[in-house]
Amino acid sequence: MLALFLLFMIQLTYLTFNSIDTYHKYLDTRQxxxxxxxxxxxxxxxxxxxxxxxxxxxxxxxxxxxxxxxxxxxxxxxxxxxxxxxxxxxxxxxxxxxTAPTLIPIPVDSSNTDTTDIQQ
CATH class of the missing domain: 2.40.50.140 (Nucleic acid-binding proteins)
Structure with missing residues (x-):
């Protein structure tokens, strides 16, 4: 009789731990x-x-x-x-x-050689 009771308690404990683990996995997938x-x-x-x-x-x-x-x-x-x-x-x-953005070259106007604005 005692062995049957112990077997029942072991099965109940196993079922409880598996249920808690399954519940935690359910919570993780939902949240x-x-x-x-x-x-x-x-x-x-x-x-x-x-x-x-x-x-x-x-x-x-x-x-x-x-x-x-x-x-x-x-x-x-x-x-x-x-x-x-x-x-x-x-x-x-x-x-x-x-990814680095691609740089677009800006054409330089070679006819404008006035550098007074740059030096200020």
Whole structure:
């Protein structure tokens, strides 16, 4: 009888923890956070990819889904991420690249050689 009661309590505890974990994942998908930071690096821990990102001077560790292409990122790249606050699971990650605007050359009139305005 005691063994049956212990088995019931173990199953109930397992079900409770799984329900809480599922609820946290549900909250993360409904209320995700968007942030920008600097990619520091990645590592593999317990069969999960972990990403280190500097968010406003604070280095935080996030869990990356398997579908994310981490090979395209390099150290010190600026990234925009969307993640769940409770699970620290990244929903989306994109590399922010800054492109310099193209400069248009201004034609210089060679007939105007008056430089008095420039010297003042």
């Amino acid at each position: 995700s956070i968007t942030a920008e930071g600097i990619y520091i690096g990645s590592s593999k821990q317990k069969k999960e990819d972990h990403i280190l990102i500097d968010l406003n001077g604070e280095v935080r560790t996030f869990i990356a889904p398997a579908a994310l292409n981490l090979h395209s990122l390099q150290w010190n790249d600026r990234v925009a991420i969307q993640y769940g606050e409770r699970t620290m699971m990244i929903g989306s990650l994109e590399n922010i690249t800054f």
